[in-house]
Amino acid sequence: MQQKIREIASRVRELRELSEISVEQMADSLNLPILTYQRYENGSEDIPASILYKIATDLKVDMGLLLTGDMPRMHIFTVTRKDKGVAVERRKQYSYQNLAANFIHKKAEPFLVSVDPRPQGDAPQRNAHPGQEFNFLLEGRLKIYIHNNEIELEEGDSIYFDANYEHAMEALDGRPAKFLAIIL
Template sequence: MQEKIKEIAARVRELRELSDFTVKEMAEYMQVSDEIYEKYESGSEDIPASILFEIAHKLRVDMATLLTGEEPRMNIFTVTRDEKGVSVERRKQYRYQNLAENFIHKKAEFFIVSVEPKSYGTKPETNSHPGQEFNYVLEGSLKVYIHNNEITLNKGDSIYFDSTYEHAMEALEGEPAKFLAAIM
């Protein structure tokens, strides 16, 4: 996994340099310190999916380009077979599987997100990113934290929200949860 993190970091750095953005400009856009952004580009710190999404937007590339190093090619349709999407463990509490990485000029990113249960008493780390997000629970139960609200979602429930607000998801009842996420 560490090698994959370094590969993604190298692609981000190369694309930033080719786009003539400074580290400072990128850090300001991502709303992180210059030091944290430099850690992302060096591969010494894993880049959260929400930050990768923002980097792709800023650099005007598809997120798949950052994840795989390949440009998406499909423009009529793309099929992702069960468990065959590009899998990325971007944050400790989530595992993402991209469902449409090979489609060019997507207007949204689609993921299956797996959330492992964690110890009680600690609220999960929140994140935010530009745009909107839709989540549909496939398995288990989730507690969604968003803008001073805590919402419990069970299998078959969904939520649509402004993802510029800090948010996080937590698996409940000591069981893993899985949801479909669409980020627009």
């Protein structure tokens, strides 16, 4: 997985340079300390999916290009077979599969997200990103933390929220949870 992280980081750096955007400008746009952004870009730290989405937006490219190195070409439809989505390992508690990496000019980014139970004593990892997010719980139980609220979801429940507010997801009952996430 470390090789994949370095490949994504290299594509981000190359596209940023081609776009004539400085490291400082990109870090500022992402609301990140420069050193954090530099760790992302040199591949020493994995780029969270929410940050990768914002980078793609800032660089005016499809997120699929950053993930795979290939420009999406499908414009009528794309099919992603079970367990064949483009893997995006973002944090130790979450794993993502991009379900439409090959579709060009998407208006949303669909992901299949798996959340492992967090180790005792670890706090849920919060993040925020531009836009809105829709989550539909497929398996397990999930607690969503968002803007001073804690909401528990059961299989079949969904939530739609403003992703600019810090949020986190936590698998409950000591079991992994799986949900469909659509980022708009």
